[in-house]
Amino acid sequence: MEKFITHDGVAVPLARTNVNTDDIIPARFLKSIRRTGFGKFLFANWRYLEDGHTPNPDFVLNEPGYEDASILVADENFGCGSSREHAPWALREYGFVCIIAPSFADIFYNNCFNSNILPITLASSQVATLLNSLRPGASTLHVDLPSQSVTTAEGHTFHFEIDPFNKNAAMEGLDNIGWSLSHKDEILAYEKARRQEAPWLFP
Amino acid sequence: MPPRTMFEKIWDAHIVRDEPGEVPMLYIDRHLTHEATSPQAFAGLRERNLPVHRPETTIAVIDHNVPTTPGRRLVDVVDEPSVMCIETMEENARDFGVTLLDMNNEDQGIVHVVGPELGLSLPGMTVVCGDSHTSTHGALGIFAVGIGTSEVEHVLATQCLLQRKPKTMNIHIDGVLRPGVTAKDIALAVIGKLGTNVGTHHVIEFSGSAVRSLTIEGRMTLCNMAIEAGARAGMVAPDDVTIEYVRGRRFAPSGELFEQAAEQWKALATDPGARFDAEYHLAVDDLAPQVTWGTNPGMVVDVTGTIPDPAAESDPVARAGIEQALEYMGLEPGQRIQDVEVDTVFIGSCTNSRVEDLRMAAGYVAGRRVAANVRAIVVPGSMSVRRQAEEEGLADIFREAGFEWREAGCSMCIAMNGDRLSAGERCASTSNRNFEGRQGRGGQTHLVSPATAAATAVTGRFADVRAL
Numbered sequence: 001m002e003k004f005i006t007h008d009g010v011a012v013p014l015a016r017t018n019v020n021t022d023d024i025i026p027a028r029f030l031k032s033i034r035r036t037g038f039g040k041f042l043f044a045n046w047r048y049l050e051d052g053h054t055p056n057p058d059f060v061l062n063e064p065g066y067e068d069a070s071i072l073v074a075d076e077n078f079g080c081g082s083s084r085e086h087a088p089w090a091l092r093e094y095g096f097v098c099i100i101a102p103s104f105a106d107i108f109y110n111n112c113f114n115s116n117i118l119p120i121t122l123a124s125s126q127v128a129t130l131l132n133s134l135r136p137g138a139s140t141l142h143v144d145l146p147s148q149s150v151t152t153a154e155g156h157t158f159h160f161e162i163d164p165f166n167k168n169a170a171m172e173g174l175d176n177i178g179w180s181l182s183h184k185d186e187i188l189a190y191e192k193a194r195r196q197e198a199p200w201l202f203p
Numbered sequence: 204m205p206p207r208t209m210f211e212k213i214w215d216a217h218i219v220r221d222e223p224g225e226v227p228m229l230y231i232d233r234h235l236t237h238e239a240t241s242p243q244a245f246a247g248l249r250e251r252n253l254p255v256h257r258p259e260t261t262i263a264v265i266d267h268n269v270p271t272t273p274g275r276r277l278v279d280v281v282d283e284p285s286v287m288c289i290e291t292m293e294e295n296a297r298d299f300g301v302t303l304l305d306m307n308n309e310d311q312g313i314v315h316v317v318g319p320e321l322g323l324s325l326p327g328m329t330v331v332c333g334d335s336h337t338s339t340h341g342a343l344g345i346f347a348v349g350i351g352t353s354e355v356e357h358v359l360a361t362q363c364l365l366q367r368k369p370k371t372m373n374i375h376i377d378g379v380l381r382p383g384v385t386a387k388d389i390a391l392a393v394i395g396k397l398g399t400n401v402g403t404h405h406v407i408e409f410s411g412s413a414v415r416s417l418t419i420e421g422r423m424t425l426c427n428m429a430i431e432a433g434a435r436a437g438m439v440a441p442d443d444v445t446i447e448y449v450r451g452r453r454f455a456p457s458g459e460l461f462e463q464a465a466e467q468w469k470a471l472a473t474d475p476g477a478r479f480d481a482e483y484h485l486a487v488d489d490l491a492p493q494v495t496w497g498t499n500p501g502m503v504v505d506v507t508g509t510i511p512d513p514a515a516e517s518d519p520v521a522r523a524g525i526e527q528a529l530e531y532m533g534l535e536p537g538q539r540i541q542d543v544e545v546d547t548v549f550i551g552s553c554t555n556s557r558v559e560d561l562r563m564a565a566g567y568v569a570g571r572r573v574a575a576n577v578r579a580i581v582v583p584g585s586m587s588v589r590r591q592a593e594e595e596g597l598a599d600i601f602r603e604a605g606f607e608w609r610e611a612g613c614s615m616c617i618a619m620n621g622d623r624l625s626a627g628e629r630c631a632s633t634s635n636r637n638f639e640g641r642q643g644r645g646g647q648t649h650l651v652s653p654a655t656a657a658a659t660a661v662t663g664r665f666a667d668v669r670a671l
C-alpha cells in the first residue's frame with residue numbers, strides 16, 4: 001500500500017447526494033480480471049454523452065480548471081450501493097487520492113483504504129461550505145493526515161476524525177493481510193476451540 | 204452476562220482477536236464468491252504465494268455474467284470479457300481447491316439464492332461474499348456482510364475479516380399484511396420512511412409480529428433490502444420456521460449434529476432487556492403495495508399514489524434530488540402511478556426469484572395474457588427453483604401468458620450479461636436497485652413486489668393487485 005501523509009491538490013465539487021457505485025462505475029465496465037483499466041470509465045454515464053466517448057461539457061469533471069483534480073468533495077451517503085471495489089479503483093486511477101463527504105456508505109469507506117484513497121468525513125455544514133466555495137482555478141486544498149485537518153486556499157482549517165487504526169495503516173502504508181497473518185497462531189487456536197463448541201461448523 | 208442482542212451473541216462467538224487500538228479480527232464460517240468480484244483477490248493470493256486458508260468452506264458460483272437463454276453454452280456468453288471472468292473463476296476454483304457451481308451445474312444460481320437453498324448458510328454463522336446483497340442470508344439469523352475485493356483476498360488468506368463492531372438497530376414491524384402485500388412492500392416502505400442511510404454503521408434486526416409471520420423466503424427479501432437502507436447487515440432471529448427450513452438441506456448438518464446445532468440456534472434470539480443503539484416501529488396492517496418512482500429505493504409511494512412534486516419540498520438539496528430523478532425517469536409531478544405504462548416486466552434477482560415469489564406472481568398471471576405493449580421475463584434465482592417451478596406447473600402458466608421463461612442468473616438486475624433495458628425503456632422490476640443505468644444506460648426502473656410485477660405485466664401499467 002502507498003503511504004498517505006499530506007496532500008495538496010485541486011478539489012472538485014460533486015454536489016449530489018446518494019451517489020452510488022453504479023454511478024461511479026456502471027456494471028458493464030466491471031468485466032475485467034485486473035485491478036486497472038477502470039479510470040476511463042469513472043462516472044461514465046455522466047461524464048460522456050450518449051455515444052459513450054464524447055465528454056459531456058455539463059459534467060463538473062469536464063469543466064476547464066478541474067482537469068488535474070485529485071480531491072473529490074461529495075455529499076451525503078457517497079458510495080452507496082454495491083460492494084464493487086472497482087469504484088475506488090476507478091476513482092484512484094482517474095487521479096483522486098482523497099474524497100471528502102459528510103457521510104459514506106460503509107463498504108465503500110472500507111474499500112477506499114484498501115485502494116489507496118483517503119476518505120475524509122467532515123460535518124455537513126463544512127462540506128456545504130466547500131461545495132459552495134470551490135471554483136475552477138481556485139480550489140486547491142491541503143490535506144494533512146497526522147494533524148487530521150483540511151485547509152482551504154483562504155486558510156480555513158477543518159478538523160476531521162478518523163479511526164486510529166485506519167490512520168496508522170494509511171500513514172505507514174500497512175498491508176492488512178500481512179498483519180492478520182502475523183496472528184495466524186491465534187486463528188488456529190480459535191478454530192481448535194470452536195470445533196469443540198460447534199462441531200457442525202467443521203464437517 | 205448482561206442481556207445481549209442476537210447480533211452481539213454471534214459477534215462474540217467469532218472474535219479471534221480484539222485488542223485496544225486495533226480493529227477486531229472476526230472469524231468467517233462461510234465464504235461465498237462469484238466471478239465478478241473475485242478474480243483480483245485470487246490473483247493477489249498467487250502473487251503472495253498463499254493458499255486459501257479453508258478451501259472446504261469457500262464456495263464459488265457463476266451468476267453475474269451468465270446468459271439466461273434456455274440451453275445456454277459458453278458461446279452464448281455476451282462478450283469476451285465475460286467469458287474471461289467465467290474462465291478465470293473456473294481456473295481459480297480448480298487451482299485453489301474451491302467447490303464451483305459452474306454455469307451448467309444443476310445447482311447453479313444467484314449466490315444469495317443458492318447459499319440458503321443448499322444449506323451452505325446456516326444460523327449463527329458469519330457469512331461473507333464480495334457482494335453487497337450478502338445481507339440476504341441474515342434471514343436465517345446469520346451475520347452476513349458484503350465486502351470489497353481486497354477483503355475477499357483477506358478472507359481467502361486468513362478466514363478472518365478486520366471489522367469494526369457495528370452498532371445495533373431494531374426495527375419492529377407489527378401487524379397483519381393485506382392479501383397481495385408482501386415482504387418486498389415492507390422493505391420498500393421501511394426505506395421510504397426511514398431513508399437510504401438510516402442503517403449506516405448498524406446491523407438491523409427485524410422483529411415484530413409481521414416479521415415472525417413471514418416465511419424464510421419473505422425474510423430473505425426483507426434482509427436483502429437492508430443494504431438499501433445503508434445497513435451493514437440485516438437479520439431475523441432463528442425460530443422453529445428457520446430450523447425446519449434448514450433441516451435436510453444438502454450441506455446442513457444431519458442427525459445428532461443437527462439437533463445439537465438447532466439447540467444452539469434457538470439460543471441466538473435477542474435476550475429480553477437487551478439494548479439496541481436505535482429502535483424504530485412500523486405498523487403494516489394498512490400497508491399498500493409499493494412502487495418506486497425515482498432513482499433510489501427510498502423514492503417510493505403507494506401504488507394508489509402520485510408522483511411527488513419537487514415544489515413541495517423545502518430543502519433545496521432534496522428538491523434538486525427529486526428534480527434530477529424525475530427528469531431521468533421521464534415522469535411528471537402529480538401523475539398517477541397507475542397511469543404509468545411500462546415496456547418491460549422483470550421478475551427475478553436475489554430479492555425476489557425464489558419459488559414462493561414465482562408462485563405468487565403466477566397466481567396473478569394464470570388465465571391472463573401479458574399486455575400487448577409489454578415484454579415480460581421470469582428469471583428463476585437458481586436452477587433448482589427453475590426445476591421446482593416447472594414441476595409445479597408455474598413455468599407453463601408464465602409461458603402460456605406470454606412471459607419468457609429463462610435459466611438462472613442475475614440477468615437484468617445488473618445488466619452485465621446481455622439482458623438489459625434500452626434508453627427510455629420503462630421496467631417494473633422485482634430487483635433491488637432503481638439506480639440510474641442499473642438495468643442499462645437510460646433504462647427507467649421501478650421496484651415492485653412479484654405480485655405487483657405480475658399484475659402490471661397483464662395490465663400494461665402499474666396495477667393494484669388488491670383490485671385485480
Ligand code: SF4
Binds near residue numbers: 266554616617
Ligand atoms: S441478483 Fe442483482 S443484486 Fe443480486 S447478486 Fe445478482 S446482481 Fe447482485
